Amino acid sequence: MRYRYPLSLVLALSGLTLFFISLQPRQQPPELLMPVTEGRVVMSAPLLLTLFGGDRFLAANLESMRLSITGVDFGQADTRYLIRAQQEVAELNPCHEDNYYLASGLLTWGGADREGAEILKRAMECRFWDELPAFFYGFNQAFFNDDLAGASRSLELAALRATDNAAGFRKLAVMLRAESFSDEKLALEYLIQQRNSTNDPKLRDMLDKRVVRLQGLVDLRLAQRRYTSQYGPLSDLVQLVTSGELVAIPDDPLRLGYELRDGRIELRRLKIAGMEGQP
Incomplete structure (x- = not known):
């Protein structure tokens, strides 16, 4: 006696088969299935x-x-x-x-x-009880915006809130007023200290990329000073390589690079549509 399958089961299996067949043309090679990071909600x-x-x-x-x-x-x-x-x-x-x-x-x-x-x-x-936001803000105002007066005020605020670091914050505030330190070298020392003091390997790796980026800026500015003393004002970063001051332009692990702005080599900033030129 022949066994008859229920019609509903036959239809379900047929539909499932068609579904899998329809998926086949849409499959992509594994190397193309890269995660998409843009347009996150x-x-x-x-x-x-x-x-x-x-x-x-x-x-x-x-x-x-x-x-x-x-x-x-x-x-x-x-x-x-x-x-x-x-x-x-x-x-x-x-x-x-x-x-x-x-x-x-x-x-x-x-x-x-x-x-x-x-x-x-x-x-x-x-x-109001935490010295670190005031310290970070003041330091960044000095390094990125050359706002030494504002940075000094923030560091004084950090000193007022601090316990163990009050003397160090006040010293930095005085140094800012006197303009007696090299911005990029101080920034590099600061980032190295932050990188070496963290126990988070993920954060350490991120900060290490920024250390490499800033070290590239230090090297570029040193080469610019040597170039200027011999040949005059620098008009293009490539001149540092063609003149022999550098073997190559330093690589930026953040892939933003460096640029010559108003005669001074700077870190290239991220450009965001609609936000350029904002105060």
């Missing part, structure tokens, strides 16, 4: 506040954890995504410690110093 602060029942502290905590995990791929920070996400966290809770620390390490030294400085400024005003 960032929810606004009001929406996050609604989703978490009006608890802005919980919303800021969870969003900060999410962006710290998703903001880096293959050792490279997705700076555009981090800018948008960290601004929303600062809107929810400007006091958030992880948010300002990430902004200082990944935004400020990743080509988005103005956006990082804004988050640091809000943290400095909110965390």
Whole structure:
């Protein structure tokens, strides 16, 4: 006696077979299946506040954890995504410690110093007991914006809030006023100290890239001084190589590079559509 399969089972198996067949032309070779990091969704602060029942502290905590995990791929920070996400966290809770620390390490030294400085400024005003936001903000104002007076005021504020580091902060404030230090060399020493003091291997790797980037700037400026003393003003970075001052232009692990701006070699900044020229 022949066994008859139920019609519903036959239809289900047929549909499943057609489904798998339809998927075959869409498959791509493994080497093309690379993760996409652009266009990540960032929810606004009001929406996050609604989703978490009006608890802005919980919303800021969870969003900060999410962006710290998703903001880096293959050792490279997705700076555009981090800018948008960290601004929303600062809107929810400007006091958030992880948010300002990430902004200082990944935004400020990743080509988005103005956006990082804004988050640091809000943290400095909110965390009245914490010397670190004032220190980071003051240091970055001096190095990136040449605002020595503003930087000195921030460092004095850090000294007032500090316990063990008060003398060091005041010394830096005095040095800023006197303009008695080389910005890029001080910055390099600072980054090396930050890199060597962390026990987080992921953060250490990120900071190491910024150390390499800043070391390249130091080398370029030293070569520029040698070139200028022999040949006159520098008009193109390539001249440092053709003249023999450098074997090659230093590689920037962040892939932003360096540029000659107003006769001075600078770190090239991240350019974000609609944000250029903003104060």
